[in-house]
Amino acid sequence: MSRSRPARVIGATVGALVILSVGVYGPATLLGPLPEATATLVTPAAGESVPFPPALPATGGSAVIGLATVTPDPAFPETTALDADALATTLPLAVAGTAEPLPMAAATKIVTALVVLDAKPLTLGETGPQIPITAADYQDYIDYGNSGARTVVVFPGELWTETELLQAMILGSSNNHADTLARWAFGSLDAYSAAANAWLGKQGLDGTRVADATGLNDESVGTATDLARLAGLAAADPVIGAILSQPASALVGQRGVDNTTAFLAEEGVTGITRSYTDGAGVCFLFTGQVQGPDSTYTFAGALLGEPDYDTLTSDVTALMESARAGVRELPTLAQGDAYVEFSTPWGAEASGTVRTATTTYGWQAQAPGDAEVILETVSTGRAGKTVGRVTVETGGTEVTSTLVLDRTISAPGLGWRLLHPVPMISALIAADR
Template sequence: MTVTAATQRSRRTPWGVVLLRSLVVLGLAVAVVLATAVAFAPAPAVEATAVPIAAEPEAEAASVEWPDSRSAGYGVVGVDGSARTAGSTDAHPMASVTKLVTVLVVLDRHPIASDSRGADIVLDSADVDALGAAIADNAPIAPVYDGMVVSQRDLVEWALVDSAANAAWSLARWGFGSIDGFLTAADDFAARHGLTQTDLADPSGLDAASVSSAADLVQIGLMAVDDPVILGTLQLESVRIPGIGIAPNTNRILGEGDVDGGKTGTLRVWGRNLFATAVRTVDGEQRRVVAIVMGTITADGIDAQMLALVESLWDDFGERVSLPEGTVVAEYRAPWGDTVEATTTADIAVDSFGDIVPSASAEVRSVEVDAPRGEVGEAWAVVGEERIAVPVRTGGMLPGPDVQWRLANAVEVLGWYGLW
């Protein structure tokens, strides 16, 4: 048969067949590319899922020898939630313990550096009148005169160590311009610190309307010993007062039973109050407590009750294992079903007190697929100001997905390229 142009045209493959064949080839190529992409897509890092940390078993409450008084309380420095009270929960006359609040309020507005005597204060006739009023009330006094120059710290020491009523009055008036200004500041101070049962009617506590509760006075005591000026003053065995000489600290148990500071208060219509702070080294750690006893009759009685209360607290300090080694704090759950746990690498033991339960937490980062076992964060426990942390490690390698899972979840896998 003769081949001509006409016969050649009749033997050409139809364009539809060509197109179909091209599409099939293209589809196969795309399928190969997609399959390759799915098979080798880099798996993303897996985020952690927090595992709730089991609550610790309840510990025994502190074994406290509560005094036979109208009200009492204690707190441990640096341990939040440690404050406890017994007896009446009402507000009662503070007597001269009021002076501790007065000093806190004044130093809140006019702080003194620990190595300074503070501002110089020129006393006037109003301060002399306050001296006469204190004498009339048969209260402890510091002799003053019109034009006398004293330091801010002089007045603090005379008020807290000798319990001089007129010194507290002069300090309060100087700090705020007037006694009314001071009382307004005292109300604001109480509100800011949540002292809902504390109300001052005067700076010295001679007025029975200057009241507080044992719960509030524990918090006041904790704030007081946190101020080095106040704590250092409460620890003074005596103070020199012009016109009197050496005046001993009114706290008769200073230096006994680990008591290294405090403030007394006596009011005929109420009785005796005693604030004390004590410090002891327990298991190699220095611990400080504060305590208040309110409403007893005799000086010997309140002293003995305070010493017994403080002594009963020391054996309630101890170490608690908050998170044992190997505690699971997080899991890494991959979408393809594999899981690896993150656990603590050592015991987390913190110093605690009584039934105070440390708060435990953990923070971990994501892990890469096929990464070797390693540290991924830390876990910690906190009691008050103490924070103990240990590393957290994964228990093994988190394997990547197999090809079967990748192909079955191809749309999700392709999304790992950031396509959607």
């Protein structure tokens, strides 16, 4: 009797362990969560869309940046929108020539306009305060005129509104009006330069620096990429946009202002500033538009250091020809394209595919960028279940679509659960974390 007691104790212990194991193992494998499917990112076959880069000159410095694609609302056919907030981080569609800062001539006056409007804002349609023409302002008019620089006539004691000063500076490229605005808004030209350079830094235009309000000083320099962004900022400003689109025929005392910005409007170009100095050559900031069947694509550009106006005409014409060839409906995400493959430990497989085809009207200057894929956890699911999303960039625009399973991932049978304890227990532990 005494010798059999240890055996009975051992037997009871083993039996209890077996019962306990079955009681824990069975529910853990039969009722516990399934292991996650392994996700492998894949790249779909390239589509038929061929990049068509902007035609830019090799000399000087030039850049083109996409601004917006606008599909007009039938109720508001004149409505447009430019995404000015994104300009600081938007990659250019193309850059050519030197990437170094170059003298920027009257493009400096666009900095002056934006910085003054930042300090002394106007609402659209508002003329702003009346500003007296001082003796210093009149002397600027005399001095700049004697040197052959562009001016618009003023007389001491006259009153010009802020809008009128801006019109004379932007449309007429008046150097004396640039200095008048800078002194009025900041007290002195030195104070203006300090404020303008601080403003440029806040806009992320780190390759641009001003030494004056006019651009006659060759130390006022900018990179082509910065100045393309500057053109976009100017086009997006409602006050500057109104001055460019509805130029005044006359200002104080019926003094007309020649519009120096207008250039190749028949090509879809809106000039923002066009100027020449010996040190800078011909400089041109502008926006271009390509009209599609249902949408309008707008881009901003800068050409610096052009040798003459005939060359500028040829280069801008070539650019617009390339725009009309390159701007089109882009098949960005094709329905059914797979961006992820799922495989399970029990052998089930499926793909995460684009649910809805998406297109964008834009300029595919380069091949589409790498896809960004964000996935949800997948173990099982019916065909059509949402498993994530994919985002690609093309033509300066990001496009996103939902990813769905192309076929059902079914759960494994009971036998597989019981015979594969390691993945089942691992899944249970992971679910408890």
